[in-house]
Amino acid sequence: xxxxxxxxxxxxxxxxxxxxxxxxxxxxxxxxxxxxxxxxxxxxxxxxxxxxxxxxxxxxxxxxxxxxxxxxxxxxxxxxxxxxxxxxxxxxxxxxxxxxxxxxxxxxxxxxxxxxxxxxxxxxxxxxxxxxxxxxxxxxxxxxxxxxxxxxxxxxxxxxxxxxxxxxxxxxxxxxxxxxxxxxxxxxxxxxxxxxxxxxxxxxxxxxxxxxxxxxxxxxxxxxxxxxxxxxxxxxxxxxxxxxxxxxxxxxxxxxxxxxxxxxxxxxxxxxxxxxxxxxxxxxxxxxxxxxxxxxxxxxxxxxxxxxxxxxxxxxxxxxxxxxxxxxxxxxxxxxxxxxxxxxxxxxxxxxxxxxxxxxxx
Numbered sequence: 001x002x003x004x005x006x007x008x009x010x011x012x013x014x015x016x017x018x019x020x021x022x023x024x025x026x027x028x029x030x031x032x033x034x035x036x037x038x039x040x041x042x043x044x045x046x047x048x049x050x051x052x053x054x055x056x057x058x059x060x061x062x063x064x065x066x067x068x069x070x071x072x073x074x075x076x077x078x079x080x081x082x083x084x085x086x087x088x089x090x091x092x093x094x095x096x097x098x099x100x101x102x103x104x105x106x107x108x109x110x111x112x113x114x115x116x117x118x119x120x121x122x123x124x125x126x127x128x129x130x131x132x133x134x135x136x137x138x139x140x141x142x143x144x145x146x147x148x149x150x151x152x153x154x155x156x157x158x159x160x161x162x163x164x165x166x167x168x169x170x171x172x173x174x175x176x177x178x179x180x181x182x183x184x185x186x187x188x189x190x191x192x193x194x195x196x197x198x199x200x201x202x203x204x205x206x207x208x209x210x211x212x213x214x215x216x217x218x219x220x221x222x223x224x225x226x227x228x229x230x231x232x233x234x235x236x237x238x239x240x241x242x243x244x245x246x247x248x249x250x251x252x253x254x255x256x257x258x259x260x261x262x263x264x265x266x267x268x269x270x271x272x273x274x275x276x277x278x279x280x281x282x283x284x285x286x287x288x289x290x291x292x293x294x295x296x297x298x299x300x301x302x303x304x305x306x307x308x309x310x311x312x313x314x315x316x317x318x319x320x321x322x323x324x325x326x327x328x329x330x331x332x333x334x335x336x337x338x339x340x341x342x343x344x345x346x347x348x349x350x351x352x353x354x355x356x357x358x359x360x361x362x
Contacts, residue, residue: 006058010076012091013084018067019074023058028092031056043081097138097156164239170227178234182223185238185261185279188214217241219261284319
């Protein structure tokens with residue numbers, strides 16, 4: 001168990017330690033549950049109010065909070081408590097990258113693989129020919145790294161991660177359980193003009209297309225991933241058909257994200273749970289896609305675009321827009337439409353009364 005005192009942790013968070021700065025911290029809790037050596041995390045006024053419900057003796061608070069009035073013995077005051085949570089949680093997570101260093105005897109490593117110093121490789125891992133694994137890599141169990149893939153320094157791969165051939169990944173990469181990178185894209189073609197192609201052109205007419213078998217288009221490209229990228233559990237990134245699928249530096253993916261072949265994602269994008277991005281679409285920098293957003297193929301989404309949950313993007317989006325709905329339109333307009341729809345039953349009732357009154361008068 002990792003133990004800090006108030007002063008040491010405050011220094012690590014660039015915060016101010018007040019009160020009994022030698023009090024020891026053994027963990028963190030929500031305000032109503034904190035007691036003993038547990039640091040109460042009160043990152044907003046709502047959570048500060050909840051301190052009264054528990055027995056907390058110390059807390060993480062916003063700078064300027066009157067900590068003495070809360071009955072605390074000590075506190076850490078920071079300018080942005082939510083941001084401080086990143087460093088705090090990292091220091092208190094005793095399970096992160098835990099376990100003995102070295103190679104487990106039940107791991108299989110090809111003789112041509114290049115494993116840098118400081119690696120930890122767990123049981124039932126497979127590392128194929130020509131793989132390059134950077135310094136201080138941490139691999140859990142049941143992980144496979146296919147031929148020729150290259151992973152940078154300080155990578156963390158949790159149980160069941162699969163990385164395909166010739167994939168290139170930068171430094172400080174994190175992949176959670178079950179993530180798959182570098183599988184073939186979903187790409188098939190018919191001998192003759194298909195019903196799907198007809199519908200795309202006509203927006204509804206299949207032109208009496210006949211049933212046909214699909215032929216598979218193999219993916220000859222790979223995947224390139226930048227530095228400081230994190231993938232959630234069971235996320236999938238397809239390799240490109242000819243050119244590579246590209247993920248920029250600093251991107252963070254939630255669980256069960258699907259990225260199609262040839263997609264290009266700019267740096268520092270946030271992709272939330274169950275997002276699907278169809279093939280050959282391009283995202284700019286600092287794009288945020290809310291949960292269950294769907295992006296159709298061959299589209300462009302500009303820098304700093306944000307989509308709300310369950311938004312369906314069917315056309316290009318200029319930079320800086322905030323979008324919502326199906327199909328995606330600007331959020332302000334979508335909310336006005338939603339409010340109007342809620343009033344629609346009352347409007348229809350009024351119209352029915354007016355119609356009835358006019359009929360009687362006639």
